[in-house]
Amino acid sequence: MRKTLKEIAQAIEGELSGDAGVLITGVSGIREAVSGEITFLANPKYAPLLATTAASAIIISKETEAPPAKNVIRAENPSLAFAKIISLMGPGETKRHKGIDPSVLLGKAVKLGKGAAIGAYVVIEDGAQIGDHVVIYPGCFIGYETKIGNGTLIYPNVSIRERVSIGERVIVHSGTVIGSDGFGFVEVNGKHQKIPQVGTVEIGDDVEIGANVTIDRARFDKTIIGRGTKIDNLVQIAHNVVIGENCLIVAQVGISGSTTIGNNVVLAGQAGLVGHITVGDNAIVTAQSGVSKSVPAGAMFAGYPARPFHENQRAHAYVHNLPKLFDLVKELKKKIEDLENKMKDRDD
Numbered sequence: 001m002r003k004t005l006k007e008i009a010q011a012i013e014g015e016l017s018g019d020a021g022v023l024i025t026g027v028s029g030i031r032e033a034v035s036g037e038i039t040f041l042a043n044p045k046y047a048p049l050l051a052t053t054a055a056s057a058i059i060i061s062k063e064t065e066a067p068p069a070k071n072v073i074r075a076e077n078p079s080l081a082f083a084k085i086i087s088l089m090g091p092g093e094t095k096r097h098k099g100i101d102p103s104v105l106l107g108k109a110v111k112l113g114k115g116a117a118i119g120a121y122v123v124i125e126d127g128a129q130i131g132d133h134v135v136i137y138p139g140c141f142i143g144y145e146t147k148i149g150n151g152t153l154i155y156p157n158v159s160i161r162e163r164v165s166i167g168e169r170v171i172v173h174s175g176t177v178i179g180s181d182g183f184g185f186v187e188v189n190g191k192h193q194k195i196p197q198v199g200t201v202e203i204g205d206d207v208e209i210g211a212n213v214t215i216d217r218a219r220f221d222k223t224i225i226g227r228g229t230k231i232d233n234l235v236q237i238a239h240n241v242v243i244g245e246n247c248l249i250v251a252q253v254g255i256s257g258s259t260t261i262g263n264n265v266v267l268a269g270q271a272g273l274v275g276h277i278t279v280g281d282n283a284i285v286t287a288q289s290g291v292s293k294s295v296p297a298g299a300m301f302a303g304y305p306a307r308p309f310h311e312n313q314r315a316h317a318y319v320h321n322l323p324k325l326f327d328l329v330k331e332l333k334k335k336i337e338d339l340e341n342k343m344k345d346r347d348d
Helices: 005-011 044-051 078-089 309-320 322-347
Strands: 015-017 037-040 057-061 072-075 177-180 185-188 191-194 200-203 214-216 222-225 300-302
Touching: 005 015, 005 072, 005 078, 037 078, 057 078, 072 078, 177 200, 200 214, 214 222, 300 309, 309 322
Parallel strands: 037 057, 057 072, 177 214, 200 222
Antiparallel strands: 015 072, 185 191
């Protein structure tokens, strides 16, 4: 699809500076862009590339200084504006299944909503409810009495076990397992006896769950993922965990059982949280942090064990300065020895 720069500026409600008639034929990153493509700058780290990019136009913020002799569109949020342009210029929505494949196995009393599309070799057990315009790709398993809300998209080879509740417009990527048993055992006579996990999982509206995520069912009540939360690939969420709304859970995060995460929390990659703690609203846990205690609302924690970010940075600075400190101590030790020897010679 081709659009003039003027048409694009109007579509994203941006402020155009340059040749309005330039024809844009594609989108690309600021490094990779070629003539005829439009790109964007959201991270100041890449500002030097403004002068060297071959793109025919650049989306920048209203505060960014425009490079000379470049066509630019100023937008409140360049990243969001670029996302709109991708939708405008892209090849269109990926082709999805329509109708019910003949190989689908439907249990008793299954309810299928209007326009639901179910791919090959999907198994849907008794009493499950599938909402309107739900798309389920091939090879998925939906357990008995599970409910899936309108407009939800489930990619291939997802397993959603019994009595799970999934909201509307949820996206679940391939390989994810929702409702697996929580990791609960009690030691009896030196052996680990399994504790039944009879709870369930509740996923709110507009949640996105990445590939190969595991979300365990609660022991008695519910494991909960709040509305609008986005979960990256390879995340483990244990039983009885409660995650609030609009959180970002990045790849390889592990959350132990019965931990409560507030709203708008960011857990960066490979962070690990022990069980039975609380992370307050708007808190940030940086990558590879080991969280052993509750995190206050609005705080940023880092390190292992995790502590307030600036405290952790100071500790790292001290560690980096240890070689200098060692040399200083060694030098001082030598000076002290020299002084002691001089005093000894004088006394003699």
